[in-house]
Amino acid sequence: MNIDLTRLRSGVDKNVTIDIDYSFPKEMLGSDIKSLNNVKISGEITRNNMDDYILDVNVKGTAILECAITLKDVPYDFDIDINGSLVVLFEEVGITIENIDNTIDILPIIWENIVMEIPNYVVSPGASSTELEGDGWTLNKSKKQENSELSKLKDLF
Numbered sequence: 001m002n003i004d005l006t007r008l009r010s011g012v013d014k015n016v017t018i019d020i021d022y023s024f025p026k027e028m029l030g031s032d033i034k035s036l037n038n039v040k041i042s043g044e045i046t047r048n049n050m051d052d053y054i055l056d057v058n059v060k061g062t063a064i065l066e067c068a069i070t071l072k073d074v075p076y077d078f079d080i081d082i083n084g085s086l087v088v089l090f091e092e093v094g095i096t097i098e099n100i101d102n103t104i105d106i107l108p109i110i111w112e113n114i115v116m117e118i119p120n121y122v123v124s125p126g127a128s129s130t131e132l133e134g135d136g137w138t139l140n141k142s143k144k145q146e147n148s149e150l151s152k153l154k155d156l157f
Contacts, residue, residue: 001041001107008047009102015044018057018106028111033118034073035064041110045086053086053100059110068121078117082109 001022007013023037043057059080067074082089086104090097093112 001110002103002105003045004103005045005053005100006102008045008053009100015046018043018045022107022110024111032065033063034066036061036114038062039110039114043082053104054084055086055089055106055109056083057081057106057110059113061114063114063118065118065122067124069123072124074122074124076118076122078114080113080117082113 001020003016003018005016008016018041020041022039022041024033024039026035029036039059039061041057041059043055046054046056048054059078059082061078063076063078065074065076066072086100086106086109087097089109093108095108
């Protein structure tokens with residue numbers, strides 16, 4: 001997702017408009033997200049008086065996640081606003097940028113913000129009425145029992 005900054009760097013344009021529909025490849029998704037297609041990324045990159053590039057985008061889409069109980073597909077809508085200096089935003093995702101060239105790939109920033117928005121688990125509607133027992137098994141909903149040997153350690157602190 002390379003963005004051309006040539007006209008912005010030379011002062012010809014005041015901003016670079018971003019209007020992209022992006023589908024993430026399956027190799028990038030991992031195991032938590034089943035699909036992430038047609039993510040709408042819209043906004044702009046501007047340059048301030050201190051030669052700092054400012055990213056201001058909105059990311060909207062629907063991630064298909066797996067229900068924690070039934071393993072069925074569950075759509076999860078997200079709407080994320082990302083605003084800040086490109087250098088700082090890249091540092092937040094673990095990428096150090098010394099200087100910004102004529103093009104820049106903002107995909108790591110977009111991806112990291114989407115991943116932070118996705119919940120650890122989801123439950124599909126109607127899954128709470130699902131039977132939680134079967135032939136020779138039941139779901140144990142009781143609280144964890146303390147190990148008496150380990151509980152003695154609490155007194156030390």
